Amino acid sequence: MSAQDNFFLKDNVSDKIHFEFASNLIIIPLEINGVTLSFVLDTGVRKAILFNLSERDSLDLKNTKTFYLHGLGGDGRIEALKSTHNKFRIGEAVCNNKDLYVVFDKAINFTPRLGVLVHGIIGYDIFKDFVVEINYNSKYIRLHRPDAFKPKSSKKWKTLPIVIHQNKPYLDADIAITEEIKQVKLLIDTGSSDALWLFEDKNEGIIPNKDMFFNDYLGQGLSGSVYGIRSKVKNFTLSAFNLNNVNVAFPDSVSIDVAKIHKERNGSVGGDILKRFNWFFDYNNNQIHFKKNGLFKDPFTYNNSGIVLEHHGTMFVREQIKVPPRTSYSERDHSNAVKIDFAISHIMVLKPTYKIIELRTSSNAYASGLRVGDILIGINGKPAYDYKLSQINMIFHGKTGKTIRLKVERNGETMTYKFKLDNAFKKSEPSN
The missing domain is CATH 2.40.70.10 (Acid Proteases)
Structure with missing residues (x-):
């Protein structure tokens, strides 16, 4: 590996970068050719891969050629473009000569299923150059220069x-x-x-x-x-x-x-x-240091609804807002029965919509009549757009027996279904 493709910290011996945490994944800000993007920090990948190309016009990708990437699912490989001589920055760490693999297949986009904007994945390119600290409690990573890193001496580690x-x-x-x-x-x-x-x-x-x-x-x-x-x-x-x-x-x-x-x-x-x-x-010394944190005792749960959702675009929603009191005006008739208050107004805001893209056929949700392709518009009496995708998934991971009410749209028709969260391990009833 050429030293020219290494990240380096000029003055600092370490650099702290806060991350977003979604579906147990670490999402870090990564600047490529001056454009800030969001990448999953993935120890399972050897190459930096860009697959959400909304920013492609401003990335100034050069020196591209066709390449094939291998990964889980399907036939095991997918076509990409390899771009060389890109400038990467994460926090204060900079690399001026980094390869980037660009996937144009729109089906390879993790954003809808995570509910958080993700442009790509990166792993080895960062871990090879630093001792990488990951603090899941406080949601940050810290990049340590290997020559200045000293392991923790506490017995907890x-x-x-x-x-x-x-x-x-x-x-x-x-x-x-x-x-x-x-x-x-x-x-x-x-x-x-x-x-x-x-x-x-x-x-x-x-x-x-x-x-x-x-x-x-x-x-x-x-x-x-x-x-x-x-x-x-x-x-x-x-x-x-x-x-x-x-x-x-x-x-x-x-x-x-x-x-x-x-x-x-x-x-x-x-x-x-x-x-x-x-x-x-610590890749350079072929070792890891770790200690348990406050999440250690959290139970391991399954999705007891059997429903997998993804983002399905956005919709405009009319929301009521309060405007400054000085615009209020009251008018009373002789009986004091009428009051006109102009302090309330409305705005149109964009909200997310969610679609069922997987549904376990052994689940109570399937038995209730829900189907893949249904658009979720309400959950337990509240608009679905009031929830983040992660919040809905937490509801689906609830205890067996909890009643869930979903309002969905199917072929332009609104329908409501009710079911109880069931044990994911229950056996399907044999078909007649």
Whole structure:
């Protein structure tokens, strides 16, 4: 790797950058050729990839040629353009000669499903040049110059070795799907919203718990949607830290052939576990330092509605506002019964709309009559646009038995459906 494509900090020994946290993903501001964009910080990617091209006219991309990227989902690869000699800036860290891979397929856009604007993903380009501190509690990363970094001395911090293989970090952990403890090698994947992914391997005894599983949509990969089985593992242990009843996904084999580049890899550890610790990633010394944080004891929950939503554009909504009192005027008739108040006015504002894009057919929501393609316009008596996507998802992750009322639009007709959140692990009733 040429030193010319390295990030550097001129005067500071470290630099702190605040991030947005959505669906267990870290979203950082990244400036490319003078334009500030939002990128997911993803330890699972080797290249900086831009896929939301709303700013393409001002990015001044040059020296482009066709390239193919490989990733989860679909046929495992997607066409892109490789652009060289781009200027990147993150905080005070600058690189004047960085490659960027540009995907033009509009289907590869994480913004609708996250509910937060995202232009791309970046990983190794940052981690190779700094000791990267990730503080999930306070939602910031700090870039430390490796020559000035000193590990924490507190006993609360633990250190583990990692292996950097093809620019991606791997660690060893222990799992117990039921009772037997197994050591697994996992990709550290800050770009995954899930807790744990495992690649099914009957010879190694890595298979879903036969008494607790369901088929589901797992997420969006670079090459399309990924499906598989969701389940639980009894225990997940990392150094001295043990987590119980952890969510796990087993992706379909057609989605992981390309991903399983490291022959010893058994899966990935993602954001729903990583967020429970604060981290220092030290690629240069092949180690990580970490301690548990305030999120450590949060329960691992599933979407008990079976509904997956995404942003579906915006709509104008008429909202009432108060104007300054000096514009008020009152007029009374002889009976004092009429009062005209001009202090209330209205404005038109843009609000988000949401669309059902995945729906588990074994769910109560499906049984109630909801279908993929329905546009959500109301939830529990309130307009859907009053909620962020993350807030609606929190409702869907509620306790079994909670009643949910959804108002949707389908083919121009408004319909209302009611259902109870059910156990995601319930078995579908056999069809007659």
